[in-house]
Amino acid sequence: GAQPPPGPLQNTSTKLVNDENHPYVMPGPKDIRGPCPGLNTLASHGYLPRDGIATPQQIVNAVQEGFNMENRLAIFVTWGAFLVDGNPITNLMSIGGRTGKTGPNPPPPAIVGGLNTHGLFEGDASTTRSDFYFGDNFSFNDTLFQDFINASITYGGGFYNQEAAAELRWNRIQDSIARNPTFTFLSPRPASAFGESSFPIDFLFPDGFHRREGAFGFGRPGIGDDVRVLFNAHPISPGHNEGAGNYVLNPEDPGLAAGSCFIYTQHVNVTIRGLYPNPKGHLRKSLRAGIATFYNAVAWPTCAQLFPYGVD
Ligand code: HEM
Ligand code: MG
Secondary structure (H helix, E strand, C coil), X not given: CCCCCCCCCCCCCCCECCCCCCCCCCCCCCCCCCCCHHXXXXXXXXXXXXXXXXXXXXXXXXXXXXXXECHXXXXXXXXXXXXXXXXXXXXXXXXXXXXXXXXXXXXXXXXXXXXXXXXXXXXXXXXXXXXXXXXXXXXXXXXXXHHHHHHHHHHHCXXXXXXXXXXXXXXXXXXXXXXXXXXXXXXXXXXHHHHHHHHHHHHHCCHHHECCCCCECXXXXXXXXXXXXXXXXXCCCCEEECCCCCEEECCCCCXXXXXXXXXXHHHHHHHHHHHCCCCCHHHHHHHHHHHXXXXXXXXXXXXXXXXXXXXX
C-alpha cells in the first residue's frame, strides 16, 4: 500500500484478452481463488500471478488490462479491499483465503484474511456464492448459477441484462432475508451488491473474451447509473436480520444515498481503525499512504479527507 497506484491505460480499445500470452490454465491445488469471478479469471489467464497472491498495483493493472475497468473505480475497489484484507507490511493480498504466502502479519486485531474474509468487503446475498452463514462464501455455486441462467431466460429474453440483473439481485436479497438469520446489508454491501450485479453486463461478455471498448467506471455513463437502475427496480434500505425472516432497518446508515462518502468514512474510521487501532513504524506509514490512495479515488466530491494516522 505504500507505493503509489498505477495510472490509467493509454489505449482503452478492445482487444483479445485470451491471447497467446495469456492462456487459460486451470488453477492447481496450491493456487488460490476466491469470491470474485473477475479476479479469478485474471489469475487463471496470467494477468495476475497464477497462485492468486497479488499486490494492489498488480490488481489495478490487471483489471484495467483485462477488463478495461476505469482507473479510479479500480483503485477505489482494490485499495478498499487491500486495506482490510491485505497485508500492508508486505503489500500482498490473497484473492481468496488466508495464507502464509502474504508474509508476516501485522499484530491482531488485524486479520489479513484475503478476499474470502466475511463482513469486511465480502458480504451476503452474492449472486453465485452462498452466504457465509451457510458455510462457503467463496466457491462458485452451481445451483445459484442455475438461478442466474433462469433469471436471464425469464426476465432478459435469454440475456443477463439489467432486467434480469435487477430481478436476480432482489431474489438473492429476499432469499437471504428469509433463510439467513445473520443476514447483514450495511454499507459498503449495498453498493458492492448492486455494483457487482452490474459487472457482468459491463465487463464480462464481449465475444471470444475480448475486453470491452473503452474504460468503464465512475464516469457517466458509469457504474453509478447501473446501480441506480437496479436499485430503483427494487429499493431496499440498509439493515440486518434479527432471526430468519426478521429484517430490521439501520437508519443511521444512509446506504446508497450518500454515495461513496459514507463508505469512505465508515471504512476508514470504523473498519480500518478497528483492525489497526495503534499501528507503528512502517505499518503506520503504509496504512497512511494506502488510506490517502483510497481517498483520491473516492467518487463523491464533498467527502472530507480523514487522517486517522496523522500526516507526513
Ligand atoms: C464480487 C473483489 C474487480 C466481477 C467480488 C467480491 C470481492 C471482489 C471481494 C465478493 C463480494 C461478494 O459478493 O460478497 C474485487 C476487487 C476488484 C474486483 C478487489 C478489483 C478492482 C472485478 C472486476 C470484475 C468483477 C474487474 C468484472 C470483470 C465481480 C462479480 C462479483 C464480484 C461479478 C459478484 C459475484 C457474485 O455475486 O457471485 N469482487 N473485484 N470484479 N466481482 Fe470483483
Ligand atoms: Mg458474498
